[in-house]
Amino acid sequence: MPAPLTDATVDALRAQTPGTQHTTHFNHAGASLPSTATLEAVHAHLWREATMGPMEAGVAARAQIERARSLAAGLLNAQPAEIAVTTGNSQAWGSAFAALGTWQPGDRILVGRHEWGGNLASMRLSAVRAGASIEVIPSDDSGEVDPEALEAMLDERVRLIALTWMPANGGLINPAAAIGQIARRHGIAYFIDAAQAVGQIPVDVAQLGCDVLTGAGRKALRGPRGTGLLYVRQDFLPRLTPAYVDTQTAPLDDDGEPVVRSDAARFESVEVASALRCGLANALQEALDIGVDNIRTRIDAVAQTLRAELAQIDGVAVLDQGRERSGLVAFNVAGIDAREVQRALAAQGVAVGSNGVGYTPFDMNARGLTQIARASVSYLTTEAEIGKLVESLRTLVR
Incomplete structure (x- = not known):
């Protein structure tokens, strides 16, 4: 069991993270700061490619490249065969959705109010154009998706329940496991977009009851941009036919017929960014070594402090909803x-994010919001950094 994170431990981790010496980073939900070891893992493989040749380097480092899959399985309480290493969360989610096959008029997709705009775009391009509908599951008074309201919406035409576990426009955490219990009881496919969750809170796919779960390497995991994870439950894999295959994911048999892989790697490609996967493996190992429970505890405490400080600034409105927050x-x-x-803070060396309606359209419209600023923390975030952000905002308000 990893030891709890102390201030001294965090200082040591920051010393191994070059970005903390150059920026006050409150955009970890966009992309976090990688460690020196993660950067070195990427660079080491690039050097192998430069000196050995890229194909030969891939063979020589095959075990290291594949390590990301087994580490991700451990992080999610899954089997390695249920994990695909992808180029990002959106690619992972879109590939799984496209593999569901043809949609029919009258098919229904039920989504949380906080569904990611990219996922909605995928749904509209294929399902809605075919005559299916996207319907929003009501939220309760806290803003969270309401499991009881979901149950009341179900009928035989519901083909998919999709949930963005932690939305991009605020700190709310949806009750993903409660939704999963309903989906399993009714035998309905259940997709979780866990882009913000993986690496920030404990993720147990068995406890969640999901068929598909996706995550990003660049966010809480602090891995390289251009990496992601796709979990597909083993029993659900036969229901998914990839929209695209190649010589690795569906090699031709002796009769010239494609044989689709039996594991989640059917959603990968023969063209692997091996250096990035090496970096992702290191980032995953670091998260496991620190302990996701410890990460969650630290991030929750830091975020609560930040919310309290922001609430004391005249002219600043904190917009987070939910009973449990990220x-x-x-x-x-x-x-x-x-x-x-965002621009004004950047000029003072403080990085934050800003989101418009397109990120989470149903929720933003329901709450009458056209935009939000977003300060997202990490277990690396310190009280001194919070102080700098708060003082910069006070200056801006004045």
Whole structure:
């Protein structure tokens, strides 16, 4: 069991993270800061490719490249055969969705109010154009997706329940396991977009009851951009036919017929960014070594401190909903466009994010929001960094 994170431990981790010496980073939900060891893992494989040749380097480092899959399985309480290493969360989610096959008029997709705009785009391009519908599951008074309301919506035409576990526009955490219990009881396919969750909170796919779960390497895991994870439950794999295959994912048999792989790697490609996968493996190992329970505890405490500090600033409104909250802290500054807030803080060396309606359209429209500023924390975030962000915002308000 990894030891709890102390201030001394965090200082040591920051010393191994070059970015902490150059920026005050509150955009970990966009992309976090990689460690020196992760950067070295990427560089080491690039050097192998430069000196051995890229194909030969891939063979020589095959075990190291494949390590990301087994580490991800351990992180998610899955089997390695249920994990595909992808180029990102959106690619993972879109590939699984496309593999569901042809949609029919009258088919229904039920989504949480916080569904990611990219997922909605995929649904609209194929399912809705074919005559299926996207319907929003009501939220309760806290803003979370309401499991009881979901149950009341179900009939034989519901083909998919999709949930963005932790939305991009604030700190709310949806009740993913409660939704999973309903989906399993009714035998309905259940997809979880866990882009913000993987590496930030404990993820147990068996406890969640999901058929598909996706995650990003660049966010809480602190892995390289251009990496992601796709979990597909083994019993669910036969229901998914990839929209695209190649010589690795569906090699031709003696009769010239494609034989689709029996594991989740059917959603990968023969063209692997091996250096990035080496970096992802290191990032996954670091998360496991620190302990996701410890990460969750630290991030929750830091985010609570940040929310309390922001709430004391006249003209700043904290916008987070939910009973349980993540390390994403949404706020707006009265009279100042969120993108201008982002630019003004960047000029002072403080990085935050800003989101518009397109990121989470159902939720933003339901709450009458056109934009939000977002300060997202990590277990690396310190009180001194919170102080700098707060003082920069006070200056901006004045």
